[in-house]
Amino acid sequence: MDMIFTIGIFTSLFFFFLLLNKKNKSLPDTVLAFWMLMVGIHLTSTYIYTEGYWEIYPHFIGITAPLPLLYGPMLYMYVVHSIKDGKKIRNNDFWHFLPVIVAYLYMFKFYFFYSAEEKSMIDNGEIDDFGTFGNVLVVAIIISAIAYTVISYRLLRRHRKLIEDNFSNDERISLGWLKSFIWGVGIIFLTVALILISRDLLGVIFPFNPEFIFYSMIVFSVLCLGYFGIRHQNIFTDNKIFKIEEDEKSSYRNSGLKEDFASLKHKELLDLMAEQKPYLEPNLNLNTMAGKLDLPLHHLSQIINQFEEQNFNDFVNKYRVEEFIQRASKDRQFSFLALALDSGFNSKSTFNSVFKKHKGVTPSKFMANYTPDP
Known part of the structure; x- marks a missing residue:
């Protein structure tokens, strides 16, 4: 004692x-x-x-x-x-x-x-x-x-x-x-x-x-x-502690976002993700995306949640996972980690956990059984 x-x-x-x-x-x-x-x-x-x-x-x-x-x-x-x-x-x-x-x-x-x-x-x-x-x-x-x-x-x-x-x-x-x-x-x-x-x-x-x-x-x-x-x-250590402000308008009720306008902006969002691939930027955040679409933060968050039924983190990482799969199916000479970093992930641990969350298996196991579409 x-x-x-x-x-x-x-x-x-x-x-x-x-x-x-x-x-x-x-x-x-x-x-x-x-x-x-x-x-x-x-x-x-x-x-x-x-x-x-x-x-x-x-x-x-x-x-x-x-x-x-x-x-x-x-x-x-x-x-x-x-x-x-x-x-x-x-x-x-x-x-x-x-x-x-x-x-x-x-x-x-x-x-x-x-x-x-x-x-x-x-x-x-x-x-x-x-x-x-x-x-x-x-x-x-x-x-x-x-x-x-x-x-x-x-x-x-x-x-x-x-x-x-x-x-x-x-x-x-x-x-x-x-x-x-x-x-x-x-x-x-x-x-x-x-x-x-x-x-x-x-x-x-x-x-x-x-x-x-x-x-x-x-x-x-x-x-x-x-x-x-x-x-x-x-x-x-003296690393910066990130500060996140919760917008009082984050509640979707009475947000003022009309359905037709939301549908239009959702299409713009998908086009942006497909054409410009902003998800390749590891530090991409909601504020940056909202600026690209000329939308308030809470409206973009509402669009992603309602149309994609995902939060911003899962929405962006879904694209990163698919980007990695496409790269890995073509560039076999590069390591998985190198391809993951090129796909927008910022670390091996994040990549592995996110990939398994979205696909249910590890990257190596998935790619071993993956057959690209003709």
């Missing part, structure tokens, strides 16, 4: 200083840095408690009790500012910290007006002054953690849809790693919730120390975040 806390404390503080001293750090870097600091403080406090130092220094009792109320809001803040690329904390963001402020205000009397002996008696259950509050705090932590996990996941899904509706190649702006991290955090929160409900509310006595489980998971999540953070450049 000591090893788990030691690894967690030093790892959290290491990432805190790493992110805080990063050159040209973004707002998500700052949010993550203070999240790591908070984890480090929480783990340190818990470690001191398990070592019995609260009995020697009772005034430390409960000092970090409301701190887990910050886990959910910090996850949400990190997700929001990762996908929106904000430059500073918004005024509305501070409301998310209100529950932890209320909790600390409620415990103000405990911190400053209870004697050391009284604090020890409360901690040992000999005085029940804060028993109800403790149960309410546990429930609030569980609700907060799970609610913010769900909200963050839904926010990321909506952002993913915006990416697919606006970009033809999304590898550089993919936040799939963040989706996996949210799932991981959600599993940790759920595990902690089950243990706390069973132990503190239902009185279940475990034959082992349940704290070892969820603190091990917390430490593991810190290590994973470090790994994925280093592996994904949008946290630890």
Whole structure:
């Protein structure tokens, strides 16, 4: 157990200083840095408690009790500012910290007006002054953690849809790693919730120390975040974070786009794709295409969705896949990767995943059985 806390404390503080001293750090870097600091403080406090130092220094009792109320809001803040690329904390963001402020205000009397002996008696259950509050705090932590996990996941899904509706190649702006991290955090929160409900509310006595489980998971999540953070450049390097604005007119109802005009523009779109082949440009996006067709963004998006029943990403990549097939059937001397890059894809991984999505098999297997039309 000591090893788990030691690894967690030093790892959290290491990432805190790493992110805080990063050159040209973004707002998500700052949010993550203070999240790591908070984890480090929480783990340190818990470690001191398990070592019995609260009995020697009772005034430390409960000092970090409301701190887990910050886990959910910090996850949400990190997700929001990762996908929106904000430059500073918004005024509305501070409301998310209100529950932890209320909790600390409620415990103000405990911190400053209870004697050391009284604090020890409360901690040992000999005085029940804060028993109800403790149960309410546990429930609030569980609700907060799970609610913010769900909200963050839904926010990321909506952002993913915006990416697919606006970009033809999304590898550089993919936040799939963040989706996996949210799932991981959600599993940790759920595990902690089950243990706390069973132990503190239902009185279940475990034959082992349940704290070892969820603190091990917390430490593991810190290590994973470090790994994925280093592996994904949008946290630890200075690459630009793409910003996507959601047009309020994106709803197709009452868009003002008449059916005849939409049909005409759809034909123009297909002619453009066939004759000029704009999909060969790897960085093609909805804004560029809308300019070529002299259409507002939301109207072009509506046309593609209604007539092709696809988002912009799938629509463009369908042409790239067919372009690759035509090139590969004629130019056998070139590698698949070279042909894929010439067809508008920007990487091998993107090409393979997109091709399999559209054709159901890998490029090599498809081409092995492909017979060109006479």
